[in-house]
Amino acid sequence: MQRRASLAVLSALALISAACSGGSGDAAPITDAPAVMEAPTTEPPTGDATIENPLATDVPDETAQPSLMDRLPVVEPGFDVSPGVEQVAITGATPGSTVSIVTTTMADDRLPAGAVNEPFNGGEVDGYGSFLFRNLDAAMDWRLVVDDAGITQPIDVLARDEHPEPAFFAEQRLAPGLNYIETRDGTTLSANVVLPGPIEDGPYPTVIEYSGYTPADPNGTGFKDLFTPLGYAYVGVNMRGTGCSGGSFRYFEYTQSTDGYDAIEAVAAQPWVFKNRVGMVGVSYPGISQLFVAQTQPPSLAAITPFSVIDDSYNSTLYPGGILNTGFAVAWTQDRVDNGKPAITPTGEIIEAGGQGWAKDAITAGDDVCAANQSLRMQNPNLVAEIFDSPFVDSSDNTGDLSPRLFVDKINVPTFIAGAWQDEQTGGRFPTMLDRFTGTDKFYVTLMNGLHTESIGPANFPRWVEFLDLYVAKRTPTLDTARVIAPILASGLFGTGELTLPDDRFTGMAYEDALAAFEAEPSVRVLFEEGAANGTAARTPLPRFVEEFESWPIPTVEPTEWFFGSGGSLDDTAADTATQTEYLALPDGTPATFLAEESAGSSGDIWKLDVQWDWQQNAPGTAATFITKPLSETVTMAGSGSADLWVQSNLGDTDLEVTISEVRPDGQEMYIQSGWLRASHRALDNAESSVLQPVHTHRAGDAEQLPDSEFAPVRVEIFPFAHVFRAGSQIRISVDAPGNNRPVWIFDTISGGEQVTIGLGGAIASKVVLPVVPGINPPAAYPECGSLRGQPCRAFPG
Numbered sequence: 001m002q003r004r005a006s007l008a009v010l011s012a013l014a015l016i017s018a019a020c021s022g023g024s025g026d027a028a029p030i031t032d033a034p035a036v037m038e039a040p041t042t043e044p045p046t047g048d049a050t051i052e053n054p055l056a057t058d059v060p061d062e063t064a065q066p067s068l069m070d071r072l073p074v075v076e077p078g079f080d081v082s083p084g085v086e087q088v089a090i091t092g093a094t095p096g097s098t099v100s101i102v103t104t105t106m107a108d109d110r111l112p113a114g115a116v117n118e119p120f121n122g123g124e125v126d127g128y129g130s131f132l133f134r135n136l137d138a139a140m141d142w143r144l145v146v147d148d149a150g151i152t153q154p155i156d157v158l159a160r161d162e163h164p165e166p167a168f169f170a171e172q173r174l175a176p177g178l179n180y181i182e183t184r185d186g187t188t189l190s191a192n193v194v195l196p197g198p199i200e201d202g203p204y205p206t207v208i209e210y211s212g213y214t215p216a217d218p219n220g221t222g223f224k225d226l227f228t229p230l231g232y233a234y235v236g237v238n239m240r241g242t243g244c245s246g247g248s249f250r251y252f253e254y255t256q257s258t259d260g261y262d263a264i265e266a267v268a269a270q271p272w273v274f275k276n277r278v279g280m281v282g283v284s285y286p287g288i289s290q291l292f293v294a295q296t297q298p299p300s301l302a303a304i305t306p307f308s309v310i311d312d313s314y315n316s317t318l319y320p321g322g323i324l325n326t327g328f329a330v331a332w333t334q335d336r337v338d339n340g341k342p343a344i345t346p347t348g349e350i351i352e353a354g355g356q357g358w359a360k361d362a363i364t365a366g367d368d369v370c371a372a373n374q375s376l377r378m379q380n381p382n383l384v385a386e387i388f389d390s391p392f393v394d395s396s397d398n399t400g401d402l403s404p405r406l407f408v409d410k411i412n413v414p415t416f417i418a419g420a421w422q423d424e425q426t427g428g429r430f431p432t433m434l435d436r437f438t439g440t441d442k443f444y445v446t447l448m449n450g451l452h453t454e455s456i457g458p459a460n461f462p463r464w465v466e467f468l469d470l471y472v473a474k475r476t477p478t479l480d481t482a483r484v485i486a487p488i489l490a491s492g493l494f495g496t497g498e499l500t501l502p503d504d505r506f507t508g509m510a511y512e513d514a515l516a517a518f519e520a521e522p523s524v525r526v527l528f529e530e531g532a533a534n535g536t537a538a539r540t541p542l543p544r545f546v547e548e549f550e551s552w553p554i555p556t557v558e559p560t561e562w563f564f565g566s567g568g569s570l571d572d573t574a575a576d577t578a579t580q581t582e583y584l585a586l587p588d589g590t591p592a593t594f595l596a597e598e599s600a601g602s603s604g605d606i607w608k609l610d611v612q613w614d615w616q617q618n619a620p621g622t623a624a625t626f627i628t629k630p631l632s633e634t635v636t637m638a639g640s641g642s643a644d645l646w647v648q649s650n651l652g653d654t655d656l657e658v659t660i661s662e663v664r665p666d667g668q669e670m671y672i673q674s675g676w677l678r679a680s681h682r683a684l685d686n687a688e689s690s691v692l693q694p695v696h697t698h699r700a701g702d703a704e705q706l707p708d709s710e711f712a713p714v715r716v717e718i719f720p721f722a723h724v725f726r727a728g729s730q731i732r733i734s735v736d737a738p739g740n741n742r743p744v745w746i747f748d749t750i751s752g753g754e755q756v757t758i759g760l761g762g763a764i765a766s767k768v769v770l771p772v773v774p775g776i777n778p779p780a781a782y783p784e785c786g787s788l789r790g791q792p793c794r795a796f797p798g
Helices: 002-020 166-170 254-268 285-294 313-318 326-339 357-364 368-372 383-388 430-436 461-473 480-494 511-520 603-607
Strands: 080-084 087-091 098-104 121-124 131-133 141-146 177-182 188-194 204-211 233-238 273-283 301-307 415-420 443-448 524-528 545-549 558-564 579-584 623-627 635-649 655-663 668-678 712-725 730-736 755-760 767-772 793-795
Touching: 087 141, 121 131, 166 254, 177 254, 188 254, 204 254, 204 285, 204 461, 233 254, 254 273, 254 285, 273 285, 273 461, 285 301, 301 461, 313 326, 326 383, 357 368, 415 430, 415 461, 430 443, 443 461, 443 712, 461 480, 461 511, 524 712, 558 623, 558 730, 579 623, 635 655, 635 668, 635 730, 655 712, 655 767
Parallel strands: 204 233, 204 273, 273 301, 301 415, 415 443, 443 524
Antiparallel strands: 080 087, 087 131, 098 121, 098 141, 177 188, 188 233, 524 545, 558 767, 579 755, 623 730, 635 712, 635 755, 635 767, 655 668, 655 730, 668 712, 668 793
């Protein structure tokens, strides 16, 4: 069984690679945004469409308006109406007909003045006979207005915490292969069930992967090929509006969270599920989804393992520092839009462009449920347009709903998070929310340098297996099968299988003793210098050494200041006299990214040992750079950083990128981390900010141009990192226009040749504050430059 599983794991890697980059199965350049498919019939409504208010009449006495029943007759809708969580879906209506929704505050069925919400939310029914109303307050009384001629009885919109009774889930039965899970609003989600053996040999510990990729594809490969050899049942569930699932897709609207709740409870109710409790697994999108689902506190959720995640949709990867990331974030979103397009026309013909291929195959093979579930796809909003329309945090009604940092305190199950500082897709900001997981005392973290798939690499794989064995399978962990899987996984993802896993730590222990030993260990592990482990090839995904801590931020961290000085110095103290330095903000002066063309052919190439970087020095005059003297002793840093700058711009605004690097005695410069900020977004959330992490409001009302001919204080957040600066090395800080300092992120910068001036010393002393952690004794020898994963090297010109 292990040999067969090994071949399956190897074949699974193509899907894992595509999924992490947001693809639908075909490896494509990560910066290529797919073209938008033309709608087969009508354009999807934006949710802001309005029609003339049929109830807006001149009524002399505003305190005693005629009742709704007097104005419009009560009618049966003549189509299917499905109330959901803050939604009402209409299907089977006449294409082109008009429908809208009103809310009233009822008192003896009369409408007080001003009780109708305006504008009406509605429009024309699409070519599939469908329309979807979103963002409806469940506490309000909602009624449909049909063709401006009649009004329906009240519709019971579901509240977020209005969960079904257990019997609703117990009545559903799932078998190996493709299934459909019914959610509380009647929408069915496609779900692929894979068991590690016959049903009669169960029950089996069970894990769920939940995303808008292709987890429900019964013929696909992926995590099911990792977990069934480990003895786990696997269930892959497609989010609503994707694949063969019904409903309409919108990025992490709350109904996706309650769908996850329903999927967990339906799966856990199956007789083949061990102890009727399930875990969740996934990297990137299916990792992030776990945070959203777990906040709903499904009773049958045993544990989650969210890897390579975000803490905040806006700041982490979409608008880091308020600057739009078109290189990954927009392209990924466009891919989600295209993946969510319908697979068939209203008359049943397969649509070649857009949609998911496996759903088209299922429909062609006669899956009528999958075909019927395409009916609401034209109600999927244009998410890319919404991104460009929402440059500020407060320009969207659901901004808070899209920020895991604001709700992870609701997660009350054992949680294991892992990710990399230099993650080229989701970014490395997620550690800033780790201290917010206050709802569980079973919380474990692995942090490391590297890229997007580092979290499932061999350095973290054993702890992942141990965690799932302890909290989902409820058994003493063993790595016997993992030892077969890990090298194959590493070979496909990283281009090397030359590695071994550690010995079993819990051999001979009873389950309770193994659990107690695991829980007694420090919860935070930081893997230093991943890619430079002794005895391995450069960039092999194993650390050189590991440090453990009780919490994050590290309790013993010492915020340490270095001040910008004249002549490009970086000093322990600020100069008494104020001076200044300047540069031209020219983002075209260097390549947009530091991923070489040779490695840009597909998203997976960046994770391989032979990845090629092209990190170039700034053109003269296009950056302000500062460097310390050679350090007299080794300094280890771990945490967030802050660049506290005094800034002027001759154009009133500028986009700032601050990069920290190490200049080694051998004349090589190593990349460490960056941070970004649009200067007009400099307003701080003082309640959230700290000396090591400035947190900006990014609200439209707080945006402010830089003053003319004056210096303004601007704090730039440097994303978290961990790095050892050995004695003899120098710390270098660069300030320039965004670009050239990330693998695939491309910034829609406003910079275009403005003169930026940085204050130095005196009352305008610019500085960086960095997270020094004392008491760490790293290996004395330098790692080979270029060996650290995600951290390219280049020749230093000094």
